[in-house]
Amino acid sequence: MEGSLPVAERPRRPEWMKVRAPSRDGRYFEVRELIHGAALHTICEEARCPNIAECWGRGTATFQILGDTCTRACRYCYVNSGKPEPLDPLEPLRLAQTAAQMQLEHVVVTSVDRDDLADRGAAHYAATIRALRARVPDATIEVLTPDFLGVEEVALQTVLAERPNVFNHNIETVRRLHPRMRGAKASYDGALALLRRAREIADYDVLTKSGIIVGLGETNEEVVDTMRDLRNAGVDVVTIGQYLQPSAKHAQIDRWVHPDEFRWFREQGEALGFGSVFSGPLVRSSYRADEQRAAATARSY
Numbered sequence: 293m294e295g296s297l298p299v300a301e302r303p304r305r306p307e308w309m310k311v312r313a314p315s316r317d318g319r320y321f322e323v324r325e326l327i328h329g330a331a332l333h334t335i336c337e338e339a340r341c342p343n344i345a346e347c348w349g350r351g352t353a354t355f356q357i358l359g360d361t362c363t364r365a366c367r368y369c370y371v372n373s374g375k376p377e378p379l380d381p382l383e384p385l386r387l388a389q390t391a392a393q394m395q396l397e398h399v400v401v402t403s404v405d406r407d408d409l410a411d412r413g414a415a416h417y418a419a420t421i422r423a424l425r426a427r428v429p430d431a432t433i434e435v436l437t438p439d440f441l442g443v444e445e446v447a448l449q450t451v452l453a454e455r456p457n458v459f460n461h462n463i464e465t466v467r468r469l470h471p472r473m474r475g476a477k478a479s480y481d482g483a484l485a486l487l488r489r490a491r492e493i494a495d496y497d498v499l500t501k502s503g504i505i506v507g508l509g510e511t512n513e514e515v516v517d518t519m520r521d522l523r524n525a526g527v528d529v530v531t532i533g534q535y536l537q538p539s540a541k542h543a544q545i546d547r548w549v550h551p552d553e554f555r556w557f558r559e560q561g562e563a564l565g566f567g568s569v570f571s572g573p574l575v576r577s578s579y580r581a582d583e584q585r586a587a588a589t590a591r592s593y
């Protein structure tokens with residue numbers, strides 16, 4: 293890969309990035325059977341998330357709708373990129389049924405980007421929320437959406453009409469690195485505008501949320517600048533976690549951010565007024581999303 297270091301010179305994974313392997317303790321295998329049995333995708337598996345043993349072990353997972361193939365190719369993301377299959381209209385029903393079987397109290401739904409669809413997948417998100425409301429009426433629902441390239445207003449109206457409890461869109465990285473990491477279709481200011489508009493459109497109590505990956509070449513000050521931009525866009529919840537290079541073809545890790553620096557990010561975020569800041573080496577956007585939501589809901593800010 294262009295600019296990559298020889299293997300011997302790459303930074304070694306530090307102790308604090310070590311995770312446990314899946315075990316028979318907890319619900320890991322039950323969750324896997326339910327998800328695979330329903331032919332559903334999860335970002336946990338598609339993105340090779342390091343927290344899968346922990347999250348599935350505690351009976352949670354993050355569903356990935358709209359198929360397993362993304363029309364974008366971000367430089368940090370392991371999700372398969374290419375020409376997607378046609379939509380599966382029964383996916384929302386199977387997902388809701390599986391959420392009920394898992395007894396989820398907080399359901400997190402994300403997706404690949406579908407720039408090939410006229411509505412970028414917004415109606416499928418809406419159908420998924422409706423199916424969940426019918427099948428698990430007491431559960432709270434979080435959607436982590438793409439940027440709905442070019443049809444943002446209609447797509448937001450479609451999704452938010454179903455009143456998800458949390459609207460999440462990840463800004464992913466700092467302004468300077470955004471074009472290089474996300475490509476020409478995505479934009480830093482577009483992500484901020486989407487989050488700001490979601491807050492404006494929602495005529496009900498919704499939490500807005502976004503996430504930042506660190507270790508891609510940003511400085512700590514740029515991370516704080518990004519948090520400030522998110523807070524100015526009205527975002528309530530922010531997550532910050534360490535980038536892990538999923539393959540030799542992906543962007544190289546620039547640095548291992550120390551747990552003390554993650555603590556500093558959290559303090560800076562709290563000082564900026566976020567309702568919840570989840571910042572840590574293994575934090576991901578959907579990591580303990582139920583607790584992130586509870587923390588932001590409990591805190592008056």
Ligand code: SF4
Binds near residue numbers: 337345576
């Ligand atoms: S952090 Fe999110 S993506 Fe990773 S295993 Fe947990 S629920 Fe899945």
